[in-house]
Amino acid sequence: MKKFIRFSAYCLLPTAYCFFSSCSNDNNKDKTETKILTHQDSIPTAPKFNEDSAYSFVKAQVDFGPRIPGTPAHAKCSDYLFAKLKSYGWEVQMQNGNIETYDGKKFNLKNIIASYKSENPNRILLFSHWDSRPFADQDKIDPNKPFDSADDGPSGVGVILEIARQLNLKQPNVGIDILFDDLEDYGKEHDNDADTWGLGAQYWAKNPHKPGYAAQYGILLDMVGARGATFPREGESNEYASYVVKKIWNKAAHLGYSNYFVFQDAGSITDDHVYIIRDANIPCVDIVNMNAQTGQFGAHHHAHSDNMSVIDKNTLKAVGQTILEVVWDEQKLKI
Numbered sequence: 615m616k617k618f619i620r621f622s623a624y625c626l627l628p629t630a631y632c633f634f635s636s637c638s639n640d641n642n643k644d645k646t647e648t649k650i651l652t653h654q655d656s657i658p659t660a661p662k663f664n665e666d667s668a669y670s671f672v673k674a675q676v677d678f679g680p681r682i683p684g685t686p687a688h689a690k691c692s693d694y695l696f697a698k699l700k701s702y703g704w705e706v707q708m709q710n711g712n713i714e715t716y717d718g719k720k721f722n723l724k725n726i727i728a729s730y731k732s733e734n735p736n737r738i739l740l741f742s743h744w745d746s747r748p749f750a751d752q753d754k755i756d757p758n759k760p761f762d763s764a765d766d767g768p769s770g771v772g773v774i775l776e777i778a779r780q781l782n783l784k785q786p787n788v789g790i791d792i793l794f795d796d797l798e799d800y801g802k803e804h805d806n807d808a809d810t811w812g813l814g815a816q817y818w819a820k821n822p823h824k825p826g827y828a829a830q831y832g833i834l835l836d837m838v839g840a841r842g843a844t845f846p847r848e849g850e851s852n853e854y855a856s857y858v859v860k861k862i863w864n865k866a867a868h869l870g871y872s873n874y875f876v877f878q879d880a881g882s883i884t885d886d887h888v889y890i891i892r893d894a895n896i897p898c899v900d901i902v903n904m905n906a907q908t909g910q911f912g913a914h915h916h917a918h919s920d921n922m923s924v925i926d927k928n929t930l931k932a933v934g935q936t937i938l939e940v941v942w943d944e945q946k947l948k949i
């Protein structure tokens with residue numbers, strides 16, 4: 615990841631999609647207002663997100679070494695993520711595909727997909743990329759060498775793994791799918807063709823694990839573990855999933871996390887969510903650490919300093935508890 619694009623590259627999506635988006639907004643708002651008031655007492659409280667556990671999931675990925683596609687570390691980490699999700703009782707599948715990157719290299723894609731209550735039509739999609747960029751090209755020192763990439767990839771995956779673990783212990787009546795997508799971070803910097811990024815998400819959006827797959831909305835976590843992170847409301851998310859943005863940022867404020875989930879609007883970025891919005895017609899929100907004014911990511915972005923020293927359990931907790939409760943609350947709409 616990724617590229618800052620001040621103006622949306624996908625503002626010309628079909629009108630029907632925009633209509634769908636705004637309809638979802640209105641419907642959901644109505645449901646929220648009427649049904650939560652009636653049924654909220656019958657829902658047990660949401661589980662407590664364990665930041666120590668999430669941290670250990672981040673570290674376990676980093677300990678494999680850089681998860682660069684085609685390397686043994688990449689293969690071992692995919693096995694680890696698959697086994698972890700399975701151990702928490704989720705239905706897990708590996709999606710493979712042949713992918714060619716911008717530099718002509720060919721890889722066997724590994725998208726890891728897990729489903730909870732797959733029969734429930736009321737579904738939420740949680741996703742994060744799990745591969746690491748092959749080089750620290752934003753670093754002045756050794757820009758061609760690999761780096762640990764602890765925040766970029768593992769933090770989002772670690773938070774989602776902990777959510778998966780909690781939802782196995784205390785099970786809500788809502789369908790959830792997890793997508794750990796591969797080959798997000800192999801894109802070409804300074805290239806006008808943004809589609810060199812997010813190859814795993816692009817593949818899944820065109821070839822979902824279930825034909826005709828639909829979700830109410832999706833939440834992308836990307837670089838969600840750094841100390842002092844700020845998550846402004848990203849442009850594509852505001853444009854295509856404003857009602858979900860509102861839910862998440864209001865929940866974070868309610869929990870006391872407005873220092874992370876800042877009430878500021880940022881420009882649009884190219885990240886996995888744009889492909890899932892565009893090709894799978896699922897409204898998505900990107901929670902990503904960036905500066906709303908400059909559009910810059912953290913100083914450790916694609917640099918050797920992106921290692922475990924930047925990861926802060928408080929940030930993992932803020933993101934994890936917020937998302938866990940947003941997902942948990944979806945039960946209230948369907949009783």
Ligand SMILES: [Zn+2]
Nearest residue numbers: 615616766799
């Ligand atoms: Zn990246």
